[in-house]
Amino acid sequence: MDKVDIDVVIRILSLLMERPMRKTEFWRLSRLNYHSFQKYLQLLVEKGLVAERDGFYYLTERGAKEALSILEWLRRIFYFK
Incomplete structure (x- = not known):
């Protein structure tokens, strides 16, 4: 993957912070087309941030x-001066 959209990465990681998900639900909630979702998912799995077990x-x-860490950094930047 040449270019990574940090907003997309944050959105995907935030979804999984809520709970594990099956791939179809995860894809739909990501608001990405399937091809882009697959690329980001593969990247996050390769980087060791996301894993799959028993279909979740x-x-x-x-x-x-x-x-x-990312969400804490964003909170410090935007909500604390």
Whole structure:
């Protein structure tokens, strides 16, 4: 994947912070076309942030840690001065 849209990555990671999901639901909630969703999902799996088990996708321990770090950084930037 040449170019990564950080907004998309944050949206995908945020979805999985809520709960593990089956691929079809995950794709629909991502608001991406299927081809783009597949590319981002593959990238996040390759980076060790997302994994699949028993038909459900979930954040790995590393994925949860990184997602929380990103969201905390955003909160500090936009809500604290």
